[in-house]
Amino acid sequence: LYGDKEIDEEFLEELEEILLTSDLGVKTSYRLFAEVEEKVSHKELENPAHLRRFLQQEIGTILKQAEAPWEIREKPYVIMTIGVNGVGKTTTIGKLASIFAKQKKKVVLGAADTFRAAAVEQLTVWAERAKVPIIKQSMGADPAAVAFDTLQSAIKREADIVIIDTAGRLHTKVNLMDELKKIRRVLDKALPGAPHEVLLVLDANTGQNAITQAQMFNEAIGVTGLVMTKLDGTAKGGVIVGVCDELKVPVRYIGIGESLRDLRPFDASDFVDALFD
Amino acid sequence: SLSDKLDVTFKKLRGQGRLTEDNIKEALREVRMTLLEADVNFLVVKQFVKAVRERAMGSEVLQSLTPAQQFIKIVNEELTSLMGGSAVDLELNSAPPVVILMVGLQGSGKTTSSGKLALSLKKKKRRPFLVPVDVYRPAAIDQLQSLGRQIDVPVFPSTDSQDPVKISRKAVETARQQGYDTVIIDTAGRLQIDEKLMAELEKIKAAVKPREILLVADAMTGQEAVNIAKTFNDTLDITGVVLTKLDGDARGGAALSIKAVTGKPIKFVGEGEKLSALDVFHPDRMASRILG
Numbered sequence: 416l417y418g419d420k421e422i423d424e425e426f427l428e429e430l431e432e433i434l435l436t437s438d439l440g441v442k443t444s445y446r447l448f449a450e451v452e453e454k455v456s457h458k459e460l461e462n463p464a465h466l467r468r469f470l471q472q473e474i475g476t477i478l479k480q481a482e483a484p485w486e487i488r489e490k491p492y493v494i495m496t497i498g499v500n501g502v503g504k505t506t507t508i509g510k511l512a513s514i515f516a517k518q519k520k521k522v523v524l525g526a527a528d529t530f531r532a533a534a535v536e537q538l539t540v541w542a543e544r545a546k547v548p549i550i551k552q553s554m555g556a557d558p559a560a561v562a563f564d565t566l567q568s569a570i571k572r573e574a575d576i577v578i579i580d581t582a583g584r585l586h587t588k589v590n591l592m593d594e595l596k597k598i599r600r601v602l603d604k605a606l607p608g609a610p611h612e613v614l615l616v617l618d619a620n621t622g623q624n625a626i627t628q629a630q631m632f633n634e635a636i637g638v639t640g641l642v643m644t645k646l647d648g649t650a651k652g653g654v655i656v657g658v659c660d661e662l663k664v665p666v667r668y669i670g671i672g673e674s675l676r677d678l679r680p681f682d683a684s685d686f687v688d689a690l691f692d
Numbered sequence: 693s694l695s696d697k698l699d700v701t702f703k704k705l706r707g708q709g710r711l712t713e714d715n716i717k718e719a720l721r722e723v724r725m726t727l728l729e730a731d732v733n734f735l736v737v738k739q740f741v742k743a744v745r746e747r748a749m750g751s752e753v754l755q756s757l758t759p760a761q762q763f764i765k766i767v768n769e770e771l772t773s774l775m776g777g778s779a780v781d782l783e784l785n786s787a788p789p790v791v792i793l794m795v796g797l798q799g800s801g802k803t804t805s806s807g808k809l810a811l812s813l814k815k816k817k818r819r820p821f822l823v824p825v826d827v828y829r830p831a832a833i834d835q836l837q838s839l840g841r842q843i844d845v846p847v848f849p850s851t852d853s854q855d856p857v858k859i860s861r862k863a864v865e866t867a868r869q870q871g872y873d874t875v876i877i878d879t880a881g882r883l884q885i886d887e888k889l890m891a892e893l894e895k896i897k898a899a900v901k902p903r904e905i906l907l908v909a910d911a912m913t914g915q916e917a918v919n920i921a922k923t924f925n926d927t928l929d930i931t932g933v934v935l936t937k938l939d940g941d942a943r944g945g946a947a948l949s950i951k952a953v954t955g956k957p958i959k960f961v962g963e964g965e966k967l968s969a970l971d972v973f974h975p976d977r978m979a980s981r982i983l984g
């Protein structure tokens with residue numbers, strides 16, 4: 416999508432491929448494509464550079480509402496991290512804890528994934544790396560009990576930020592979604608208003624199922640923020656457009672690697688630029 | 693569903709005894725949209741639709757079927773045969789210890805699938821040995837050791853200060869000495885564009901000559917499934933694929949993309965977090981799942 420080729424049939428085919436292969440999805444891709452065809456037929460778009468700017472504006476508008484400063488007003492501010500299996504929840508919590516700790520905030524982590532093998536051990540290493548305390552119980556303990564414990568301990572320590580890790584779960588599993596509801600209820604019981612952020616973690620490699628994930632998690636316990644991980648890979652993460660359009664919540668951060676510092680604030684125009692790279 | 697949409701499309705063309713260029717144009721468009729919505733890669737969809745058009749053009753509509761039914765029959769057959777006809781099992785017919793190498797992107801389910809494979813081999817009266825070579829992810833070795841304990845399968849005592857190639861070599865030697873007939877090596881998740889880590893896999897392959905190199909891929913992967921699979925295959929010449937998290941509701945178009953670009957069989961599917969949740973791949977079930 417560069418330089419001064421002309422906008423011909425071949426060019427439009429390339430554009431169609433770019434839109435679809437970025438995981439924007441059929442609905443969004445063809446909506447944008449139709450707008451482009453309309454403008455081209457009315458000679459309102461002269462060249463590729465022009466067209467690129469037009470698309471960036473259109474997509475950027477949807478994503479601009481996803482770019483909002485994270486207002487942290489409550490103390491302790493409780494973040495509950497959720498998402499399907501393997502997307503990067505635990506790793507993201509480590510990175511987030513480090514960011515807050517560097518801002519001189521008192522952070523406490525809650526190891527409420529009491530199900531998966533070595534989940535608690537994994538988060539414990541991240542807590543050590545970020546230099547923050549972690550509350551944990553034995554494997555098989557009630558996750559809601561760990562969440563409760565963590566919040567109680569955080570209140571006692573006058574912590575600023577609490578981040579609760581939960582086990583990965585598919586949104587199609589009713590009993591596991593019920594478990595999330597219970598964790599949420601228990602947090603609210605321990606501190607009315609908690610959790611202040613329900614952070615849904617999405618993997619940039621995921622296709623259209625990401626939209627279903629977002630809808631179902633939102634329906635179950637309400638999602639207030641997003642993180643998209645693994646954007647250091649080759650996937651473009653186009654599903655974020657559909658998700659943001661649906662949920663109207665901000666993308667807090669993007670994950671761009673596996674070490675402590677690999678978390679960046681979401682920048683809508685950078686993201687759209689990368690779509691067309 | 694696709695068959696409902698095709699019923700509508702073909703109803704408009706009553707009394708057609710044959711599938712023609714005109715009457716299948718709209719139907720092909722429906723198929724194309726269905727596959728794209730199911731996350732099948734753009735170029736793979738193009739290829740597939742072309743193949744369906746060629747089969748459909750001029751094909752006689754059987755007395756017992758409506759044009760819509762005939763058309764969907766062709767689509768289903770084309771998709772099922774593309775998915776690989778029938779189930780392909782593990783190649784275990786070589787001098788023990790037979791080595792299986794598990795590779796793939798971060799979080800795809802390699803460690804869990806290694807445990808699942810070990811359990812299924814144990815049930816088939818083999819003597820599996822699990823080898824953790826993920827020295828990067830926090831508690832990755834602990835994770836595999838914990839799974840090994842759950843199913844009473846021995847795990848090589850790797851530590852994260854060791855080198856993955858050296859661990860692999862030593863583990864295979866240990867297996868040979870201890871009489872374990874199948875070695876399952878669980879590698880760290882990696883990006884297919886990470887040259888250093890892809891080279892690490894090549895070194896492991898050269899050191900232990902695996903009989904099976906299984907790409908573990910997440911069923912909810914989108915368009916990029918094609919590039920991921922192609923690079924792993926070009927670099928390692930994989931022998932098969934494990935498609936995980938099929939207990940979700942992702943349509944799983946990645947399965948078609950991966951099969952189309954590598955030509956390698958999908959051997960297993962992961963259908964849950966329990967170590968018993970491994971099944972052989974059923975191409976016909978996958979085809980109808982993709983078509984919705």
Ligand SMILES: Nc1nc2c(ncn2[C@@H]2O[C@H](COP(=O)(O)OP(=O)(O)OP(=O)(O)O)[C@@H](O)[C@H]2O)c(=O)[nH]1
Pocket residue numbers: 498499500501502503504505506507528531534581582583584644645646647648669670671672673677798799829881883
């Ligand atoms: N390349 C890359 N890898 C990532 C990123 N975020 C997480 N990962 C990797 O993805 C894998 C899974 O990360 P986890 O943090 O265990 O994911 P999870 O959602 O907690 O997984 P479950 O608890 O099992 O559901 C690990 O190998 C991480 O290192 C990222 O931004 N980029």
Ligand SMILES: Nc1nc2c(ncn2[C@@H]2O[C@H](COP(=O)(O)OP(=O)(O)OP(=O)(O)O)[C@@H](O)[C@H]2O)c(=O)[nH]1
Pocket residue numbers: 500501531583585796797798799800801802803804805826829832879880881882908936937938939940961962963964965969
């Ligand atoms: N629902 C479901 N979850 C699965 C399946 N296979 C694996 N998982 C889960 O997916 C998450 C990631 O699995 P892992 O085995 O840690 O993935 P991995 O590929 O080894 O991850 P890395 O080593 O970080 O690259 C865990 O929460 C697993 O329990 C499956 O078939 N279905």
Ligand SMILES: [Mg+2]
Pocket residue numbers: 504505506528534580581582583
């Ligand atoms: Mg986790």
Ligand SMILES: [Mg+2]
Pocket residue numbers: 802803804826832879880881
């Ligand atoms: Mg692993």
